[in-house]
Amino acid sequence: MTSTTATPPVLRIADVSHTYSGQRRRTTVLKSIDYVFERGTFYTILGPSGSGKTTLLSLASGLDTPTKGTISFDGQDLTALGLGRYRNKHAATIFQQYNLLTYMTALQNVTTAMEITGTKPASGSRKAHALRLLEDMGLDKAMATRNVLQLSGGQQQRVAIARALACDVDILFADEPTGNLDEDTAQGIIDTFRELAHEQGTCVVVVTHSQHLAAQSDRVLHLRKGKLTEQVNAR
Numbered sequence: 001m002t003s004t005t006a007t008p009p010v011l012r013i014a015d016v017s018h019t020y021s022g023q024r025r026r027t028t029v030l031k032s033i034d035y036v037f038e039r040g041t042f043y044t045i046l047g048p049s050g051s052g053k054t055t056l057l058s059l060a061s062g063l064d065t066p067t068k069g070t071i072s073f074d075g076q077d078l079t080a081l082g083l084g085r086y087r088n089k090h091a092a093t094i095f096q097q098y099n100l101l102t103y104m105t106a107l108q109n110v111t112t113a114m115e116i117t118g119t120k121p122a123s124g125s126r127k128a129h130a131l132r133l134l135e136d137m138g139l140d141k142a143m144a145t146r147n148v149l150q151l152s153g154g155q156q157q158r159v160a161i162a163r164a165l166a167c168d169v170d171i172l173f174a175d176e177p178t179g180n181l182d183e184d185t186a187q188g189i190i191d192t193f194r195e196l197a198h199e200q201g202t203c204v205v206v207v208t209h210s211q212h213l214a215a216q217s218d219r220v221l222h223l224r225k226g227k228l229t230e231q232v233n234a235r
C-alpha cells in the first residue's frame with residue numbers, strides 16, 4: 001500500500017463529454033475530459049468563443065449533468081450528492097448574466113444567498129456582513145438598498161460577486177467576472193480571488209478571455225476542440 005501527501009481533490013471530472021441535441025443535429029462540445037481541481041488553487045480557463053467554457057462551468061457547478069462521464073465532489077458523484085445540495089452548500093457561481101433575483105435589492109440578494117448556504121459571519125449579523133462586502137465592491141448603503149434593476153450592468157456584476165463571496169463554500173466558479181468592470185475594480189476582484197484561494201483554501205475556477213487575469217492565476221487551462229489541456233507556466 002502506498003501513502004500519499006498530495007492535496008485531496010475537491011472536484012474530479014472523469015471522462016466527461018457533453019452533447020447538445022438540436023432539432024436537426026447534435027453538437028458534441030466537450031470530449032472525454034479528465035481533470036482534478038484542488039483546494040487552495042486559483043484556476044483560469046481560456047478558450048476561443050464557442051469552445052465550451054460556459055458549458056464546462058455549468059456542469060462543474062452542478063447546473064447541468066454531462067451526457068457522459070462523472071463529476072464528483074470530495075469523492076462523491078454530484079448526482080448522488082444531489083445537484084441542489086451541491087449548489088447550495090459547496091459551490092457558488094458568478095454567472096455571465098449575473099442571475100440576480102430581480103425583485104430584490106442588492107443587499108437582499110446577498111443575505112438571501114447567505115441564508116440558503118447557511119453562512120454565518122464570524123462576527124455581526126448577515127446584514128452587516130453583506131453591507132461590508134457590497135461596500136468593498138464600491139456599492140454604498142444607498143445602492144445596496146436599491147432594487148438591482150436600478151443598478152448599472154457593472155454594478156449588478158459587483159452585486160453578483162459580493163453574493164458569491166458572502167457564501168462559505170468550497171468552490172467558487174466565475175464566468176467572465178471582470179468583463180464589465182473598470183481596470184482598478186477588476187484588479188481588486190482578481191486580488192480577492194487569489195486571497196480566497198491562498199488564505200481560505202477555496203478552489204477558485206474562473207472562465208475568461210483575459211490573458212491578464214489568467215497570468216495572475218495558479219493554473220491556466222485551455223479548452224479547444226472539446227479538449228482541456230493545462231498550460232505549463234515558466235514561472
Ligand SMILES: Nc1ncnc2c1ncn2[C@@H]1O[C@H](COP(=O)(O)OP(=O)(O)OP(=O)(O)O)[C@@H](O)[C@H]1O
Pocket residue numbers: 020021022027029047048049050051052053054055056
Ligand atoms: N443549450 C444549448 N443548446 C445547443 N447548443 C448550445 C447550447 N448552449 C451552448 N451551445 C453551443 O455549445 C457551444 C459551446 O458554447 P459555450 O457557451 O459553452 O461556449 P463558450 O466557450 O463559453 O463561448 P463564449 O466564450 O462565447 O462565451 C457553442 O457552439 C454553442 O452554440
